[in-house]
Amino acid sequence: MIHVWLGACLRSTHWNVGGTKQARALLTQADQGTVLALWHRSLTLAPALWFWARAIEPRVKLRVLISRNADGRLIADAIRPWGIIGIHGSTSRKGKDKGGAAALRVALRELKQGAFVAITPDGPRGPAEEVQPGILVLSRISRRPIIPLGMACNSIRLPSWDGLTFPLPFGRGSVVVGEPLLEPDTETLRVALNAVAKQAEANVRNQNLSVMDRLWGGVGSLLAPALTIMLRVRLKRGRELPDRLRERMGLGGGHRPKGTLLWIHAASVGETLCARPLLDDLLEKRPDLHVLFTTATVTGAEIVSRHPEFGRRVSHRFIPHDVPRWFGRFLKRWQPDGAVFVESELWPGIIAACYRKAIPVVLVNGRLSDRSARRWKKAASLTGRMFSRLSWVAARGPEDAAHFRSLGTKAVYEDGDLKQDAPPLSCDFAELERLQAVIGNRPVFVAASTHPGEEELVLAAATLARKKQPDLLTILIPRHPKRGEELASRFDLPRRSVGQEPNNKAHGWIADTLGELGLFYRLATCCFLGNSLAGKGGGHNPFEPLRLGVPTATGPLMENWREAVNLLHDYLHIVKDIDSLSQWITEPHVTPSPAVLQRSVVSRLSPRILETLER
Incomplete structure (x- = not known):
């Protein structure tokens, strides 16, 4: 029953795996032999990481250090059908042998053979969030790094000594992979585990749709028929292209290029010209980078189409309206690795959708006038989360930066006006x-x-x-x-x-x-x-x-x-x-x-x- 319940809950949960690309890549490399650390309260969520890693690299092997008491054997039986093998034993206490030495020998052998060995440093009986010496000894003797893992999802907490996480189905989940630690001391590992655990829990809180998120999405869905009519009116006025009207609804052709894809959005001509030097510099610095450039206007699209890399490393689409179903199609098709918005293009539904899919969103040349800041503050109950979901903002100067900070943006830089880098206007x-x-x-x-x-x-x-x-x-x-x-x-x-x-x-x-x-x-x-x-x-x-x-x-x-x-x-x-x-x-x-x-x-x-x- 535990096996069935965990499988149903963990597989129906929408998981995001965060952390640096280098750290995440370590979890999908077979035959590396790495120690994984997570707090005991997250033990029931560990199979979700295993499902993710095996989907990318089927050859990876996972072993979990579990106590040899009845509870430990129960957990081992529940996870064994997924190919997760338990190593039974824990740190000896009060002179009582709990199989720690034998488990250490098995773990060393498994690491040598390239398996991942997962350990809960505060298990099996606590105290909670206190690192026991076994994992540090294993890292030192094997000379293998420890990767701290934070895991959280929609769940309830059981009344156990550690508040064991009991997952619920059809929710949101987050795995945060920390930087590898080679032979860390007790305090270093404890701080790292707490940091990734808190980050994972915060991610789940923010990924869950709040009442206001649902209200915003509901309004967008109700307005979809009116927006469709508006698009037809704009088409008659020559402000839309007939063969590309479907892009406004997240439809239309185009295929995601292989490799890293950066999404840049600029509303119209001014913002597109402003972003051009940044686009050129990014393409020069990363020869493998592809850019999906979206605009809201036809004139902006014309400027993008004149870029020398257009059709090769740069492609263009019209941004869909902020309707959940329409924008969901867009993200499903393109799956960008990151998003860059220019100046003041902020849409709560779009930013929320990116956040739930762990797509970092940044705002460059951030512009927020006194009047705009007052309006956003008045609508804080509806849009309050939006600014906190931005990864960072590069404001034009101190006044704009102060406005973004007052609205809850966590990381704000004062880099200056990007228009200073724009080349002189062209001329015949x-x-x-x-x-x-x-x-x-x-x-x-x-x-x-x-x-x-x-x-x-x-x-x-x-x-x-x-x-x-x-x-x-x-x-x-x-x-x-x-x-x-x-x-x-x-x-x-x-x-x-x-x-x-x-x-x-x-x-x-x-x-x-x-x-x-x-x-x-x-x-x-x-x-x-x-x-x-x-x-x-x-x-x-x-x-x-x-x-x-x-x-x-x-x-x-x-x-x-x-x-x-x-x-x-x-x-x-x-x-x-x-x-x-x-x-x-x-x-x-x-x-x-x-x-x-x-x-x-x-x-x-x-x-x-x-x-x-x-x-």
């Missing part, structure tokens, strides 16, 4: 030369990524500036190119998207195309960054124009870029209204040095990501 240099000939020697003021309500202010400032510079040409680049037709009609200006160009009399030009920001920055005498002078604001990337040596101004509403504004205070000019902007346009500018803006954030992130993959 033949087109640049042609437009320079069209414009001639006119001064060019570029207003980039403008939002509704800002174009009026920018053009009013440009009108004032033309009193000092009559031939000033203003190029308006709306954040959303679809607004180009409406802006051109309202202000009576030519549009680039329909082939119109500014003549000598035109004072402005609407640049309503995608992917040409680098071209217009190179035409600029000076530029202004939108989403910073009207409305809610938030700002846009100041590194892009400054990296090209373009004098740059912005409004005061730069909440999303506060760290960058502090860093760039010597190069970035802040204007408050129409008058200050018009005055800045016409005054002499100091050209920033692009070299000063370079800071290698990637060099700190890549090693840490690769180290996380190896854990």
